[in-house]
Amino acid sequence: MDTYLIILFMFTFVYAAGLWYLSNGFNQIKKQGRTDSKPMVSVIVSAHNEETHLPGCLECLQAQEYPPEKVEFLIVDDRSTDATGAVTDRFAEQDTRFRPISIKDRRPDFAPKKRAIDTAIRHARGEVILLTDADGRPGSNWVSGMVSYFTEQTDMVIGYAPYTVKPAGHFTKSLLALEYLSHAAVAAATCGLGFPVTCVGTNMGYRKKLYTEIGGFGEYKPFISGDDDLFLTRVREAKQYTIRYADAPETHVYNDPPQLWSKFLHQRMRYASKGFSYPKKVTAGLLAYYLFNLFMFVGLLGFLFVPAVFYPVLAAYGIKSVGEFYFMNLAGKTLHDTRFISRIPLVQVLHIPYVVVFGFLGQFKRFRWAEAHSEAAVQKMA
Structure with a gap:
């Protein structure tokens, strides 16, 4: 004993x-400088059977207050069997900033979401790549806010994706939101100390040049998850790139907590499996x-x-x-x-x-x- x-x-x-x-x-994060430059940006959303969530995400992207000639939205329909493709096509018809991409098959050597992102990056015209998910709800200044952290010395920016809690104060969802904040806390603190250990694919970005230089997802290509934190690991271990954390509220991308217990259990075990x-x-x-x-x-x-x-x-x-x-x-x-x-x-x-x-x-x-x-x-x- x-x-x-x-x-x-x-x-x-x-x-x-x-x-x-x-x-x-946290103190180091608060000392970060920002820039007013407006580079060409490619926003990538990967979607597999997301006809329910995708319209809300695309509406948020459509409302972005960033020079329209400097941004494009690459929406990847990855083998969907629902109306995901139709949703994407409808937005593309209304707004030329949207560029639909369709994937019809699956490769055994390349995890689906990573392949979707990789395909979009190969088509991207932007200097800066921003990533979010089909259920993400970025505010109208998200693109401009994230881009402002890309100073000349910055190669990658990771951000916070808080849970939306409706109705406000909902007991179970508020506890999930706190648990999710703890993940972001570790991400922000370690990033401020120069050794970022985690991030979320709902809110992150990097220079296209960086992705090309490190060979994309590399040895992590077959891993079913890790398009975010395992990619971050590759960037960090290269020891030649600067990674920053976007703490400003306009850079937040809200998303809903799991609505089903099975999805919550599945998601958390997936996190632990890595x-x-x-x-x-x-x-x-x-x-x-x-x-x-x-x-x-x-x-x-x-x-x-x-x-x-x-x-x-x-x-x-x-x-x-x-x-x-x-x-x-x-x-x-x-x-x-x-x-x-x-x-x-x-x-x-x-x-x-x-x-x-x-x-x-x-x-x-x-x-x-x-x-x-x-x-x-x-x-x-x-």
Whole structure:
């Protein structure tokens, strides 16, 4: 028992110190300069059976306040069997900035979404490539806002994609929004410190020249996911490119949280499944984080059988919770999203078993992009 408590407190203090260190990255983000230049931009949206979500996304793109001669919207219809192609064609008929691209087959050596992005980039006329998803809802100044971070020294920009919570304050969705903010917090903090470890494909961009120079997705081409964070890994490991985080509110791309429990479970296990695909030092950090939560989980259950560990485990949990609240509060202020900070204590209670369960199950799951789910077999998220 003594050995367990020693290891638990070692994990706890290292974790708290790590959060304090990471929080310094937020200060670096705030010091970033921006530019007024207006380069040619190619916005890419990959869509597979997205007839429901796509119109809203394209309407948001149509409303972009950026010189029309300096932007194009490449919409890739990847083997859709619904009306996705018709939606894209309709917008292209109304607005010459839209350029439909259609993919009819599948290559076993190239994951579908990565291939869709790669195909669009090969057709792109822009110097800067911006990416979002079919369910993304960028504001009218998204393109101009993201582009403003592309100073002469900047090669890649990653941004925040907060969850929309409707009705406002919806309990379950607000907790999901906080959990998603925690991912963005790590992305922003590590980027500020010069070692970005993650990003989201709903809101990111890079120079076309960069994509060509590093050989696109490279060895990650067959991976079903990772068009965002694994690509970021390739850029970071090249050690010659500058990556920045867009913190301004106009650069946010809102998207809806999973509406079905099955989709949420599928999505989170997909995230966890990539843990051993990162460079060794990132994987080591993720493994340490998992083990810390596992030790904490065992302790919180263990005091039911060994009452003597109650106060030590409670102390470790308290240190962990205070550190996380400090870190998340700074993240919310930096990213201009403090909507649900007051609910962090509740999320912290749920987050420990969440990490333990999904971290384990994710290692045994294989995924398909835009995998179909039978709504008859699942319950909608209440």
